Amino acid sequence: MNLEQALLVIGNAHDNELPVAALDVAKTNWSAFYAELEQIIDQFVADDSSLTDEQNAVLFFGTLLLAELKYSPALSKCLQLFSCSDSFLTPIEGVFGDAITELTSTLFYNVANGNTQALSDYIVAGHQAMYGKASAMEAVFAQYEVGTIDKAELSEHITLWLAAFLALPSSISSFLMSALADSCIEYQLDDLKSQFIGLCDKDVFDEYRFKQDEVKAWQSLDGRKLIESGIIQTEFNLVDTLNSWAEGDGSDDEVFDNPSIDSLSSDNLSNDDLDVFDSLMGEGGLLSNILYDENTILENSVPVSSLATAGRNDLCPCGSNKKYKKCCLQ
Template sequence: MSIIKIGYNITTDPTFLDKQNAITLELSRKLERFHKLAVEGKRSSVQKLLDAIDQYPDNPQLKNYLSVLYGLLNETEKMYDTNKWIIAEHPNYLFGKLNLAHEYYFKQEYDKMPEILGSAMELKALYPDRDTFHLNEVISFYKCATLYFTAIGDIEQAEIRYDIMQELAPDSEDTETARLQIFAATMKAGHERFEKEQKTRISVKTRSQKITSTNKAPNFIHEEIDWLYSHGLYIGEEKLNKILSLPKDSLINDLELVLLDSIVRYGYFKKLDEENGWDEEKMNFVVHAVYLLGELEAAECLETIFDVLSQSDAYFDLFLGDFLTSAIWEPIYKIAINDLEACKEFMYTPGLDTYARTTITDVLEQLALHHPERREEVLTWYRDVIQFFLDSSLEDNVIDSDVIALLICNVIDIHGAELLPEIEQLFERGLVSQGICGAWKEVKEAFEHPDTYDKVKEILPMADRYDIITSTWASYRDELSSPPADFFDFSTSSQMPVRAEAKIGRNDSCPCGSGKKYKKCCLNK
């Protein structure tokens, strides 16, 4: 990774560029008015700015304002012509260079951007004789560099420059634009990688869901079980404790019957969903039953849990949703950690959903992290499962390259370098979805240089977990965040030239983009 070392000073002095930009005292008093003319976007302002340019021909900002105005008027060619005019008359004016670089960006002529901004995409390299830059120059330059690197697919270099922006001006709109651009590029690259890998991915043929005509509810020993069918995750600790206080054996029987009911009456519940929409209060009974069995540490019902995890993708979509990939491992951990052999046999079952199996590999990871004394036992389990995949053929309908990749991630998290020889064989056999865990070289490096991030997940009481889910998961928050932009949409920066800010008064907004008044932000820095 190439790291940028900033070898220059950064100032927020609004008069710093006055001499370079030929800003006289007379012009400085007018710049704010000219800036306002530009951003208001009125056609009548074009001639006013042209007259000002005739009066102050040595000032590049006025031409930049004209370029901004043409952009707002959707006169793109005139905007481009003005950008070239700025470069011709003011070749060292950074914002003129940035305007032209943006033009090349929007024309998708990315190879021309380094011709303007330098191959290093570094401000000091572009202006080697300067020792000081204004903060606005630095942030605008790195935003443009971020656009370039995301456009050519070099997300790593984009992130290096974003980190600098984040450190210098975390509240700047340009910094936020850079972040969104990197997010969009990362999503786009991930999508393209996913599409590519789908062509080589090894998957199993999962079972279809059996649908019966049964619609009669089961008879439970305890009437409190009916609460599970009429309350969502806001069921409350009082009701949960009341259920958990019931006689254990009969309660376990009732909870297993709930899980069996979800399978037998799948067709009934699916029809309800199709006719009325998914009802959080009526469709979380499977989640409730699994979590309650976890609270009871009901190891005797492990086969019933495996029966649930052996259902179809359609079943999981209806009853488990995000729980399957994010949360259901926790109650299963409480149920399964003393029967690793049964967990292993489940992994060997043909036709299972990817995330049903990785739920179990996640359980084993957390077992090793929570109980280091059992680490060797867990490593042996992983080794046996890996060997099973190596010994299997595609016809066995058990090899899932995504499962294998995610299992490798589990082994990395527990620093299981002892399994490197077996993992290398998986790569040699082409059984690994490398978009998930990385190529062999990256995986080997991850084992040799493990990160220090704590992979231990909290194992909480059911009520506490429900509180966290209902307060953090998007589907349970009252006000949802705006959805992310389509990752093919690179329109987060409009086709506008880079704006050199007008002279800033004490009570004007600060040029750093913080949203604060200048006198309360950069004035005294």
């Protein structure tokens, strides 16, 4: 398989079929492959709606290969790529899905190769990449964890981040303030305790990300460290990671096994199931209007204000018996 063929295979990867052989070809011909990837990144940055499905697939796999290969020359491109709004249903979330929250910190850590200043500049920049900035903060904390920077350097970065978040109050800034407070507590940066607690009366924290009461308590419950716990993978393997996602890996994160609504059509049912299907989807059936009837949706909706809330270290209110940070917060 040559590189051109590999690009076609990667671009047409579907469902659980990872393009393992094609990715090996991409790594073997890395210079040429990266040139193609760089062009796609530039195109996405210029117009995030202009890529074909095939280009989106190459962007997804290629960007994560940067983390596996620790390709530091791509740092500036990565930071450009992840400098756009990355919340649910944004174009970049459409490309990377769960990897936005699960793997971007690993990408930034491995590609930055100790360049915490570039990550810090990205964090204080004026773009709207909420999860990207949170991931960059984690990558800097991980550099502190391994001793690349010392406590004094980390504190300098944190001071700049706090000033930036407080200067432009927003829901994004509140999310980042809570994420930062969480990390400072987990890494036992007690010198900053009074400063964060002093902000608790200013409504600057995101109660869904990390509660104000948790900031006031200032207690690390499990001593979570990013590299130690595997949240950031210093020896990242793309295929192994995606295979573990597809298999569930003991969790509910199955990103390569997402059946579409088409699988509910009568064409995909056996004759024995047709009567059941008709009774559910036909007129008056239990599911006949659940997808399309606005009144039905409104009548069966639960107000957001009535939903249970949880701190990052609390049990998830969904009933999974996992901590919130390991479940629905992700």
